[in-house]
């Protein structure tokens with residue numbers, strides 16, 4: 235089975251400086267240059283040939299990539315389901331160009347307190363995010379809020395959920411994962427997440443929560459399918475292996491006469507050999523980087539599979555409800 239999802243890093247640049255993310259400041263990232271949109275479109279065509287269904291355009295801040303509307307349009311024309319997480323601090327400047335091009339539009343927000351927002355995300359952006367949610371809704375989009383649950387943000391999370399309810403949006407609540415030596419949630423925090431997920435407009439993937447509680451990925455019996463189910467592309471046109479967060483290998487994508495070899499690259503001996511070891515390297519022990527687990531849980535049919543399926547169904551129902559209530 236080919237990967238279902240592509241995590242397409244359009245840029246590593248970002249106008250925010252979140253406490254739990256080093257993407258824009260990592261010394262290996264700061265000099266990385268973005269490619270032109272034609273190269274991305276050729277890769278999208280290769281992803282289509284490969285059988286990928288969903289493209290998650292990410293970064294850095296994907297709205298910093300100036301050709302984002304052109305790339306999204308190409309993805310839609312190729313029939314992909316498009317997903318875009320962004321801070322909401324730049325969206326008002328591009329909203330009209332992005333209208334109708336994103337199937338799953340998400341704004342990151344974990345607090346209702348502008349000062350706490352500043353501490354968490356390094357910029358004074360709270361009011362812009364609220365403006366973005368309202369603007370997206372007024373344009374007939376069905377945005378969600380991605381809330382990162384940290385020991386600091388959890389006490390204010392209920393207020394955020396209520397605000398989201400008043401705004402008519404879903405909160406995708408996720409526990410902070412270990413990436414920049416950040417403090418993780420303790421047992422008490424996890425119980426609080428279980429309480430909060432009972433709110434009607436909250437979607438928390440129960441499979442992640444269970445996985446988190448069980449200590450994450452175990453290298454002697456890996457649950458990670460990061461290479462099998464995901465494909466990760468860097469802004470400077472490399473296939474990253476095994477995942478963005480812990481890549482130890484990058485393969486340059488070749489383009490000849492307007493054709494990308496990304497699909498052939500994924501099928502290559504080197505990638506398939508690496509795939510056999512996914513989740514088993516020492517850095518994979520205890521991993522809970524949820525970006526790769528929603529698709530990892532698509533098989534085999536174990537408890538994570540069923541919990542994931544139930545959570546995705548609930549999410550889908552909520553999205554549908556929101557879409558039906560959206561202005562035309």
Ligand SMILES: C[S@@+](CC[C@H](N)C(=O)[O-])C[C@H]1O[C@@H](n2cnc3c(N)ncnc32)[C@H](O)[C@@H]1O
Nearest residue numbers: 254255293294295319320321342380410411413
């Ligand atoms: C990497 S960002 C890229 C898109 C955009 N810059 C944004 O922040 O929305 C995607 C999402 O990952 C979340 N994120 C970043 N680091 C995280 C971590 N260590 N644990 C959990 N979520 C994290 C962000 O809050 C954001 O919602």
Ligand code: SF4
Nearest residue numbers: 248250251252255294
């Ligand atoms: S806005 Fe997104 S990419 Fe930028 S620092 Fe925060 S989480 Fe990382």
Ligand code: SF4
Nearest residue numbers: 458476477480518521
């Ligand atoms: S377990 Fe985590 S670090 Fe290891 S390959 Fe999978 S996603 Fe990457």
